[in-house]
Amino acid sequence: xxxxxxxxxxxxxxxxxxxxxxxxxxxxxxxxxxxxxxGKGNDYLGWVDLPEHMDDAFLDEINNxxxxxxxxxxxxxxxxIGGSYLGARAVIDxxxxxxxxLRKEKTLQVLFAGQNISEDYLTDLLEVLDQKDYSLxxxxxxxxxxxxxxxxxxxxxxxxxxxxxxxxxxxxxxITDKEKGALKQLANDEGYKTFVVPDDVGGRYSVLxxxxxxxxxxxxxxxxxxxAGAKAMKEHVKQSKAIDDNPVSGYAAVRNALYAKGMTxxxxxxxxxxxxxxxxxxxxxxxxxxxxxxxxxxxxGVGFTTDLHSxxxxxxxxxxxxxxxxxxxxNPDHTLTIPEDDKNLDKLNYIxxxxxxxVNHMAEIGTTLAxxxxxxxxxRVGIPRVNEETLGELIYFYExxxxxxxxxxxxxxxxxxxxxxxxxxxxxxxxxxxxEKETEEIRKRL
Ligand code: PA5
Numbered sequence: 425x426x427x428x429x430x431x432x433x434x435x436x437x438x439x440x441x442x443x444x445x446x447x448x449x450x451x452x453x454x455x456x457x458x459x460x461x462x463g464k465g466n467d468y469l470g471w472v473d474l475p476e477h478m479d480d481a482f483l484d485e486i487n488n489x490x491x492x493x494x495x496x497x498x499x500x501x502x503x504x505i506g507g508s509y510l511g512a513r514a515v516i517d518x519x520x521x522x523x524x525x526l527r528k529e530k531t532l533q534v535l536f537a538g539q540n541i542s543e544d545y546l547t548d549l550l551e552v553l554d555q556k557d558y559s560l561x562x563x564x565x566x567x568x569x570x571x572x573x574x575x576x577x578x579x580x581x582x583x584x585x586x587x588x589x590x591x592x593x594x595x596x597x598x599i600t601d602k603e604k605g606a607l608k609q610l611a612n613d614e615g616y617k618t619f620v621v622p623d624d625v626g627g628r629y630s631v632l633x634x635x636x637x638x639x640x641x642x643x644x645x646x647x648x649x650x651x652a653g654a655k656a657m658k659e660h661v662k663q664s665k666a667i668d669d670n671p672v673s674g675y676a677a678v679r680n681a682l683y684a685k686g687m688t689x690x691x692x693x694x695x696x697x698x699x700x701x702x703x704x705x706x707x708x709x710x711x712x713x714x715x716x717x718x719x720x721x722x723x724x725g726v727g728f729t730t731d732l733h734s735x736x737x738x739x740x741x742x743x744x745x746x747x748x749x750x751x752x753x754x755n756p757d758h759t760l761t762i763p764e765d766d767k768n769l770d771k772l773n774y775i776x777x778x779x780x781x782x783v784n785h786m787a788e789i790g791t792t793l794a795x796x797x798x799x800x801x802x803x804r805v806g807i808p809r810v811n812e813e814t815l816g817e818l819i820y821f822y823e824x825x826x827x828x829x830x831x832x833x834x835x836x837x838x839x840x841x842x843x844x845x846x847x848x849x850x851x852x853x854x855x856x857x858x859x860e861k862e863t864e865e866i867r868k869r870l
Contacts, residue, residue, distance in 0.1 A: 425656065426656050426657055427653075427808050427813070427814050427817060428657065428805065428807055428817045428818065428821055429671070429806040429807075431803070432444070432803050434796055434801065434802035434803070434804065435801035437796060437801070438682065438687075438747075438801040439678070443681045443684075444667060444677045444681045445667055446681070447681065448665075448667055450832060451665060451667070451676060451677060451832070452665050454827075454831040454832065455828070457831060458472060458824075459472070464830075464837070465838030465839055467838075468626045468838035469624060470624030470625040470629075471626075471629035471823055472824075474625070474632040474633065474654070475651050475820065478632060478633070478651050480648070483647055489597060489617060489638060490638060493561075493595070493597065493642055494642060496559065496594075497532060497556075497595070498532060498557045499532065499534075499535055499553065499557070499558040500535070500561060501537050501559070502534055502537070502563065503536075503537045503538035503561065503563060503564075503575050503579065504536075504539070504562070504564060505538055505539045505569055505571045505572055507565075507627020507630050507631075507708065508564055508572065508621075508630070509539050509563065510701065510705040510708050511628075511630065511631025511635065511636040511705055512534075512631065512635070512636045512638075512639035512640055513639075513704070514631070514701040514704065514705035515636065515640050515650065515702075515812075515819075516534055516643045516645070517698060518701070518815055519643070519645050519811070519812065519815070520698070531644065532642065532643070534639055534642060537549055537572075537575040538562075538571050538573075538576065539572075540571065541570070546575060549579075554586075560583060560595060560596045561599065561642065562576045562597070562598050562600075563598075563635050563639075564599075564605070565605075565621040565635075566605055567601060567604070567605025567606045568606055570847070573606070573607075583595060583596070593615055596616045596617075597616060597617045597618070597619070598611040598618045599618070599620075599621060599634050599635055600620070600621060601620070601621060602621075602623065619638060620634070621633055621634070621635055628705075628709045628713070629823055631705070632650070632651060632819065632820075649811070649812035649813050649816065650812040650815060651816060652812075653812060653813035653818075653819075654816040655816075656817060657816070657820035657821050657824075661820075661821075661824055671825075672824045675749075675803065675821075676828040676829045676832060678803055679721060687721075687746060687747045688745045689722045689723075689747075690721045690747055690748075691725065691726055691747070691748045691749070692726075692749050692751060693726055693727075693728055693748050693751065694725075694726075694750075694751045695727075695752070695753070695785075695787065696727075696810065697730070698810060699727070699751060699810070700725075700727055702751070704725065706723065707723045707724070709826050710822075711723050712840045713829075713835075713837035714829060714830055714837065716835050716841070716842060719835060720835070721829075728791060732787075732791065739795055739798070739800060740795060744799045747800060747801040747802070748792075748800055748802050748803070749805060750788065750792065750805070751805050752804055752807070753806075753807055753809060753810055754807065754809065755809045756780075756781045756809075757809065759781075760779065761777050761778060762775050762776050762778050762783070763776060805818070853866060
């Protein structure tokens with residue numbers, strides 16, 4: 425039994441049921457390629473079985489490590505970039521109090537570093553850490569990614585001067601490859617507690633490994649429920665491949681049918697600010713998986729109603745190559761109604777007594793209809809509320825749909841060769857040993 429509901433009725437003005445169902449046979453084959461590991465990138469299918477592989481004993485080990493970090497820290501800094509950070513941030517942000525940093529109750533704060541190379545960002549972070557007890561969770565599968573390596577070097581130095589070498593070692597957990605890479609070697613040399621990023625799980629599919637699970641546990645959330653949600657989705661997806669019974673098949677089929685009709689941009693829409701980073705996670709998952717060989721749907725994200733006042737005009741009347749997928753939350757965690765006002769100068773008394781969620785919901789329906797009228801097909805992924813279980817379902821749903829969609833596009837959804845291009849230029853410009861030829865070539869272009 426799953427909570428997630430996928431509906432595509434609001435796309436049927438733009439693409440027919442026949443066209444959507446035309447993908448069924450192909451989708452069936454792609455499931456077989458995934459389950460039998462015969463398709464492109466089949467070395468990276470470890471995420472498919474993570475809901476079972478992350479068993480209770482292993483999750484207890486993660487929870488125990490989280491508890492030992494929490495016992496001595498007011499802040500945990502998670503260092504990582506791309507797939508080594510977005511999944512954890514997506515789940516933590518979705519489950520956290522919106523203003524947790526300003527609340528009186530003493531809860532451990534999770535901060536992030538290594539996702540940029542900004543001098544000002546890291547300076548501000550170090551300044552805050554001067555005043556706080558903290559620990560580091562450093563995550564890099566390759567162990568050689570520049571951004572987290574730079575941040576870790578700075579933060580490790582800070583931690584060691586603050587606590588001394590031995591105590592600093594107790595405050596660092598490394599999540600990396602099981603045997604290779606600079607971070608693994610350092611962790612061995614220094615005796616850090618380590619967790620492994622499985623060989624067969626790529627960064628953007630790794631949120632249900634320690635990469636996502638340890639930061640999420642440190643933030644105080646229930647990783648067993650997260651995995652339970654993912655497992656429920658996994659079992660549901662296995663029961664039927666049919667487009668109208670299986671949300672993964674449905675989503676993969678409709679978005680590809682729309683793409684075939686020239687809808688080359690998909691906008692993920694949410695009406696809950698807490699889902700901002702979930703959208704960022706989804707953007708990486710789909711952007712890195714599909715955008716290659718001059719193909720792929722461009723994944724964009726907006727938060728409504730906020731962005732209706734910035735992007736709404738474009739979506740309503742701009743270039744007609746977009747469709748929207750609304751990630752819709754049916755129930756809020758709280759009730760807050762609009763108060764009556766004697767003066768009624770803002771003319772809001774007609775909705776006095778109405779819960780805000782209902783206003784938000786009407787905004788959602790009104791916007792969907794307006795965008796359809798403006799030529800924007802709408803898909804809807806609904807969940808009853810935001811919690812660990814529904815986030816687990818969403819994660820598995822989007823991962824599997826991404827793999828199937830990538831196979832429909834006939835690309836390898838598990839590699840990211842294009843990410844290397846900027847690194848090569850940056851290394852050449854920085855004068856990294858081994859990049860002398862590239863440095864020469866780049867100088868000629870400047
Ligand atoms: O999805 C991916 O593979 C990438 O986004 C990586 O996760 C990202 O580049 C970070 O790599 P690493 O974990 O090796 O530092």
